[in-house]
Every structure is written in structure tokens, then in C-alpha cells.
Amino acid sequence: RKEVEQDxxxxxxxxGATVAFNCTYxxxxxxxxxxxxxxxxxxxKLLMSxxxxxNEDGRFTAQLNRASQYISLLIRDSKxxxxxxxxxxxxxxxxxxxxxxxxxILRVKS
Amino acid sequence: xAVVSQHPSRVICKSGTSxxxxxxxxxxxxxxxxxxxxxxxxSLMLMATSNEGSKATYExxxxxxxxxxxxxxxxxxxxTVTSAHPEDSSFYICSAQGGTxxxxxxxxxxxxxxx
Numbered sequence: 001r002k003e004v005e006q007d008x009x010x011x012x013x014x015x016g017a018t019v020a021f022n023c024t025y026x027x028x029x030x031x032x033x034x035x036x037x038x039x040x041x042x043x044x045k046l047l048m049s050x051x052x053x054x055n056e057d058g059r060f061t062a063q064l065n066r067a068s069q070y071i072s073l074l075i076r077d078s079k080x081x082x083x084x085x086x087x088x089x090x091x092x093x094x095x096x097x098x099x100x101x102x103x104x105i106l107r108v109k110s
Numbered sequence: 111x112a113v114v115s116q117h118p119s120r121v122i123c124k125s126g127t128s129x130x131x132x133x134x135x136x137x138x139x140x141x142x143x144x145x146x147x148x149x150x151x152x153s154l155m156l157m158a159t160s161n162e163g164s165k166a167t168y169e170x171x172x173x174x175x176x177x178x179x180x181x182x183x184x185x186x187x188x189x190t191v192t193s194a195h196p197e198d199s200s201f202y203i204c205s206a207q208g209g210t211x212x213x214x215x216x217x218x219x220x221x222x223x224x225x
Contacts, residue, residue, distance in 0.1 A: 008151075043203055043216035044154065087153070098144070098214065102153035
């Protein structure tokens with residue numbers, strides 16, 4: 001089983017749609033969780049950290065469910081510029097090693 | 111924000127040659143640098159973790175004699191792909207961290223194509 005699993009997609013949505021991605025992780029000792037965004041053949045860029053209490057940044061909302069070991073990302077009012085691959089990232093307890101999911105492809109179309 | 115410079119951004123080489131990729135932290139001291147590899151449509155896979163002044167720690171399945179990592183200063187780490195073969199063609203990317211629990215900054219990546 002992979003340490004971090006994501007639905008690869010692609011998710012094809014119209015502009016203005018709401019879309020949600022889920023991610024599951026296998027290491028129950030994981031302490032830190034992030035969503036990164038990666039455009040084709042470019043470096044990943046931090047989108048947001050994920051907290052148990054849930055956190056929101058503009059159109060983006062992230063949630064963490066430790067009991068079920070999954071993380072979600074909700075994007076509201078999708079823009080064309082949101083088209084990218086979204087990477088779920090988990091840091092194991094006590095360390096600084098990031099484990100990346102394979103990514104979920106989002107394509108927003110006009 | 112902090113900047114990590116990685117170059118070259120793209121390299122094409124013949125099979126059997128060695129390729130060096132540099133990763134520099136421009137405005138902070140990177141105590142730890144990470145090297146990743148990403149094949150098309152796959153996730154970033156950690157290859158090794160390097161701490162300044164000590165030997166790199168390689169992930170399982172990564173050949174340390176093939177992927178030489180040097181982290182001689184707090185601002186520079188290099189990855190040398192020795193005797194590159196077509197199967198080494200991939201996107202290599204570094205990241206740098208100022209200290210444990212510090213934010214991670216990524217280089218812009220190097221696309222290696224081995225003919």
C-alpha cells in the first residue's frame with residue numbers, strides 16, 4: 001500500500017464549479033499535512049497546510065480526519081488558473097521527510 | 111520569500127556521461143537539502159536527504175554510487191548522476207530547509223534526458 005494515495009483524476013470541471021479532492025495516508029504517526037500545487041514540469045508550490053480543525057484560505061478549504069487518516073481539499077468557484085496537479089503531502093512523526101502523493105489532476109474549462 | 115536556485119533547468123546528454131545538478135539556497139542557510147525524482151505522471155520520490163557536512167542518507171532502492179550527493183556548504187548541494195543511462199531520464203528537483211520544522215523551499219527542477 002502506498003504511503004499517500006490520491007485519485008489521479010483528471011477532474012474536468014467548468015469554471016465556477018466546486019470540486020473536492022481526497023487523500024489517504026497509511027502512517028498513523030504522521031504529524032503534518034499539506035496540499036501543494038504543481039504545474040507541468042515545475043516545482044511544487046505550497047498551497048496550504050492542513051489542520052485538524054480545518055482551515056480556509058479564500059476559495060480553498062482543507063480538512064484533516066485523523067481517525068480515518070484522510071485529508072481533503074475543497075476548491076470553490078473554480079478558475080481556469082486553478083488547472084494544475086494537486087499534491088497531498090504528509091510528514092511522518094518527528095521527522096522532516098515529506099512524502100508526496102502522486103497528485104490529482106484538475107482541469108477547469110470555460 | 112526564500113529562494114532556492116537549481117540549475118541547469120534542462121540537460122540532454124549521451125548515455126555513459128555524468129551530469130551534475132546544483133541546488134543553492136540564495137538567502138538562507140540550508141542545513142538540510144532533499145533530492146527528489148519525478149517520472150512522468152508519477153509522484154515526487156525522495157531520493158536522499160543531505161545535511162551539511164555529513165554523508166547523505168539515501169532512500170531504499172537509490173544507488174548511492176550512482177547518485178552522488180555533496181552538501182559541502184550551507185548554501186550548496188550537488189547531485190551528480192554518474193554514467194547516466196536512458197532510464198535515468200527524469201525530472202530532478204531539490205528542496206532546502208533552514209532547520210527542523212522550518213518551511214521547505216523547492217528549486218525549479220532539472221529535466222534530464224539521456225539519449
